[in-house]
Amino acid sequence: MPDLVRVSTLYRQTTFGVAVHGPSHRLVGAAAGTLVLNAHAGSALLQHPLLLLGSLVLGAWGGTAPDWLEVPYGTGRRLITHRTVTHWVPVWCGLLWCAYQGAWAHPTLQLGLQAFLFGGLSHLLMDWPNPRGVPVFWPTKRHSLALWNSGQHDVKLVVLLGTLAVARLLAA
Numbered sequence: 001m002p003d004l005v006r007v008s009t010l011y012r013q014t015t016f017g018v019a020v021h022g023p024s025h026r027l028v029g030a031a032a033g034t035l036v037l038n039a040h041a042g043s044a045l046l047q048h049p050l051l052l053l054g055s056l057v058l059g060a061w062g063g064t065a066p067d068w069l070e071v072p073y074g075t076g077r078r079l080i081t082h083r084t085v086t087h088w089v090p091v092w093c094g095l096l097w098c099a100y101q102g103a104w105a106h107p108t109l110q111l112g113l114q115a116f117l118f119g120g121l122s123h124l125l126m127d128w129p130n131p132r133g134v135p136v137f138w139p140t141k142r143h144s145l146a147l148w149n150s151g152q153h154d155v156k157l158v159v160l161l162g163t164l165a166v167a168r169l170l171a172a
């Protein structure tokens, strides 16, 4: 019986942790990307499919950024320790604040950066509730909301954010 529990735990850690959690981060990031652009561009977004596509791609890219910025290599090794500085909430909030300052010479670049950063922030929001948590005040000290295990409610989060993004687009 303990073996069965161990196998089930491993299955959750591998199948859900890798196969499901990565795409979930991309999908939630993509939804977050469209939400930020939608807030800016309003109905104009629907008239420019490239803006919508760009926001989806950049949001999805940002949605996995805190993990790939750790520079994974070999089998499970990373150049930067997992969930430290790349998952540090103040960094992403600070960069997002900068991305909202003033009107940029290239508004499309500004919107793209915001979509990417919102994607990154959505990653932290998905990691925060699980036991490992994310660094909130200090890069080496993580805090967990201890609400659920990694990947446990990813599908619900994807559906929730996706629905919100589509609703906002249709209302624009």
Ligand SMILES: [Zn+2]
Binding pocket: 066, 067, 083, 087, 123, 127
């Ligand atoms: Zn992460």
